Amino acid sequence: MINHIDLSTVLRRTVCDLYSDLVTRPTGAAVRDGIEKQLSELGDRSLTVIDFSHVGLLDYSCADEIVAKLLMRYADDSAPRDAYFLFRGVSDSHLDAIETVLERHGLAIVAQADDGSVMLVGTLDDPERRAWEAMNKLGRSMSADLAREAGIAPEQVERVLGALCKRRLAMELDGGYVAVGAVT
Amino acid sequence: MTTVINLPPSLDEKTFEVVLEQLAPVPIDEKVLLDGRHTRWASPYGLTALLTVAQTRAEKPALVAPEAEETGSYWARTGFFKYAEELFEMHGTVHRARASGESDVLLEITPVAKSEDVHEVVGRIQQKSSAILVKELNIDAKATMGFAMTLSEACQNIVEHAGRGGWVAVQTYRWQKRLGRRVVVIAVCDAGVGFRQSLESAQGRRMSDRWDDGMALEEAVIRGVSRFRDPGRGQGLAGVRRYIGRWDGKLSVRSGTARIAIVPSWDEDVPLEEKLPPFPGAQMQITIPERITDR
Incomplete structure (x- = not known):
């Protein structure tokens, strides 16, 4: 199930209906709580589009509270549900803050541009990046096909794909793998 | 007396x-x-x-x-x-302030004590600063968002660490003597607990033998250490440092008896001053100079 969360709406609903900037840690924490509340109403497995289109400014503190902490919570073994995220409407200035916090925590996200194309942002090792790009190109694929396309040894590919799934960048679907962003 | x-x-x-x-x-x-x-x-x-x-x-x-x-x-x-x-x-x-059209005061002195104040400051600076930063300081239009982010993080230092309210002000002026260029200056000052005491309040933190205000400033400003154990903390000042690095700016922070500075090539300040007269809290100044472009 694909869910859509407009961050500016969450901001106005949870913090103040006059705000359009995502700044300060308390604001970020309140918005993350709002997101998690919406996620709790979804099924056990979900893909959520987190939409920054109507957000003015995003500072580092807020990026850390919203993006980094959300990812860390759902990439953890004790995550409350199997949730995946696609980030949309991310401007260059948003990206500056988001990339900084992702690098700090060793995280990565999938961001979708206005033309619908998707890209990885953050920290990934080379095999992870190649495997994700192969997945994005091929659509839902089996591990052997992905190993061939990405140039990864067959005995290593399951580990790489498992890591991408755990990092919320790809998901297992009907016995194969699919990149987050390729299923919207 | x-x-x-x-x-x-x-x-x-x-x-x-x-x-x-x-x-x-x-x-x-x-x-x-x-x-x-x-x-x-x-x-x-x-x-x-x-x-x-x-x-x-x-x-x-x-x-x-x-x-x-x-x-x-x-x-x-x-x-x-x-x-x-x-x-x-x-x-x-x-004197009483009179309404005037053009002003070099980008942000009047504004009290900062809580998160809502930071929202207010950021909202006001975006309305006023964009055109001035682009036209007068030759700063890329995209970078004006970074300026507001820098201001936001600097103000949050008060909200998160000072333990009492402080003030922020932003102004542009021509720095004729030292630089011969226009600058935009952010000042964020408080009389709260200061960096040393803030870091000392971190649970389980071990202090070295030469622990003092200078070292606390080095830890917080240069190494991004925070009193919070959350690994995401300390990114605010790191972001400020990155922004001033990108725009050849200067950052200086005074706390207690020491003052640390990230000094650009156009300035002759010292990176660390110690044994200054004691004063509570933290006083920060960020200076972004007019960008010289090849014409």
Whole structure:
């Protein structure tokens, strides 16, 4: 199930209906709580589009509270549900803050541009990046096909794909793998 | 007994040390009178730091306003007297701010104590600063968002760590003597707990033998250490550093008895000053110079 969360709406609903900037840690924490509340109403497995289109400014503190902490919570073994995220409407200035916090925590996200194309942002090792790009190109694929396309040894590919799934960048679907962003 | 503290003719980050040197030996419950009659100019740092002086005194201090009409009128335009009248026993002519069109004051002196104040500051600066940063300082339009982010993180330092409210102000002016260019200056000053005490409050933190204000500033400003154990903390000042690095700017932070600076090539400041007169809280200045483009 694909869910859509407009961050500016969450901001106005949870913090103040006059705000359009995502700044300060308390604001970020309140918005993350709002997101998690919406996620709790979804099924056990979900893909959520987190939409920054109507957000003015995003500072580092807020990026850390919203993006980094959300990812860390759902990439953890004790995550409350199997949730995946696609980030949309991310401007260059948003990206500056988001990339900084992702690098700090060793995280990565999938961001979708206005033309619908998707890209990885953050920290990934080379095999992870190649495997994700192969997945994005091929659509839902089996591990052997992905190993061939990405140039990864067959005995290593399951580990790489498992890591991408755990990092919320790809998901297992009907016995194969699919990149987050390729299923919207 | 009242001790008279003479304010220098030009009140800025450097000359404010003269004020603190005079203030340091005076017990906090003793009355002081800050004599600003002969002050002709003050930077955002000078004015916001002056307000924090009042916060550190047990006995309400007195302040004599500048005699020069132009100076008094400028101080009024920055919003200084609005807060000074609450904190000081005022003497001399206190000018009233008059509405004016064009102004080099990008953000009047604004109190910062809570998250909502940061939202207010960021909203106001975006409305006013964008055109000025682009037209007067040749800063890329995209970078104006980074400027607001920098301001946001600097203000949050007060909200997250100071333990009491402080002030922020932003202004542009021509820095003729040192640089021959226009600059935009952010000053964020508080009289809270300061960096050393803030880091000391971290649970389980082990202090080294030479733990002092200078080292606390190095930890927080250079290495991004925070009192919070959350690994995401400490990114605010790192972001400020990155922004000033990108735009050849300068960052200086004073806390306790030390002052640290990230010094660009156009400035001759020292990276770390220690054994300064003690003063509570943290006082930060960010300077972004006009960008010189090849034409």
